[in-house]
Amino acid sequence: MRILIFGAGGQLARELEQVLEGDEVLALTHAEADICDGNAVERQARRFRAECLVNTAAFHRVDDCEDEVERSFAVNAVALTNLVRAAQAVRATLVHFSTDYVFDGAQRHPYRETDVPNPLSIYAMSKLAGEQIVRQYAPRHFLIRTCGLYARGGSRGKGGNFVETMLRLASEGRTIRVVDDQVATPTSAADLARGLAPLLHSERFGLYHMTNLGSCSWYEFAQEIFRLANLPADIRPISSAEFHAKARRPPYSVLDNYALRQAGFPELPPWEHALAAYLRERLRG
Secondary structure, eight states: OEEEEESTTSHHHHHHHHHTTTSEEEEEOTTTOOTTOHHHHHHHHHHHTOSEEEEOOOOOOHHHHHHOHHHHHIIIIIHHHHHHHHHHHHTOEEEEEEEGGGSOSOSSSOBOTTSOOOOOSHHHHHHHHHHHHHHHHOSSEEEEEEOSEEOTTOOGGGTSOHHHHHHHHHHTTOEEEEESSOEEOOEEHHHHHHHHHHHHTSOOOEEEEOOOBSOEEHHHHHHHHHHHHTOOOEEEEEOHHHHTOSSOOOSBOOBOOHHHHHTTOOOOOBHHHHHHHHHHHHHHO
């Protein structure tokens, strides 16, 4: 399959390039193809004769989105019209990624794909708007909601991933304060890429939740990072209110990979296993 990836250089794009070795893959950076530029997107899709367009580009600095509303919707929603048109022009499948933040966290059991979103932040609203464009106008689509991605190299757009930030703060001897009232499922981008590969080669189009299994608070995740890394850390739990983040986060945003199971695809490993594998790979360099 000829797969064109937008957002090269990001953590998920890099992992996808590695697992899709059996396909012909071209990954384009923002400079090579800005998804907000419809002509550039379609030109690249035609030039490559793409059979599948994968969008990993996004504006995902959640707190900055509160101040940059226009940019949030331009990148996370309006740009999806460019990708939809390009996919239609070359008759390609469209793959797009969304977020657990589309839910408000009011329920206390994992969210299925059929549960009704209720976003709390500008970021989440813009991502939900992007979802709606894909679902309405791209009949051949895979829409993937995931949560708390981390991978080697981190996320340049966010200044690094959570795992690397925790390890750095501990190595500096800093007191680390982490919220203990937001429960989610941190997810390995490597696991997500491996889980996505067989789905892309199917025609089981639609909306899928894809995260590692299980759940934890961010404080519990940080504790496990330090335990597995055998690294002493001065870590203290705080509430979301004490953290004073600009954007509201859902207190509970665990996703149930229900559609994935129903379609007969294997689920991703438990988050504890994914974290241990990440740290082992990190030690190997």
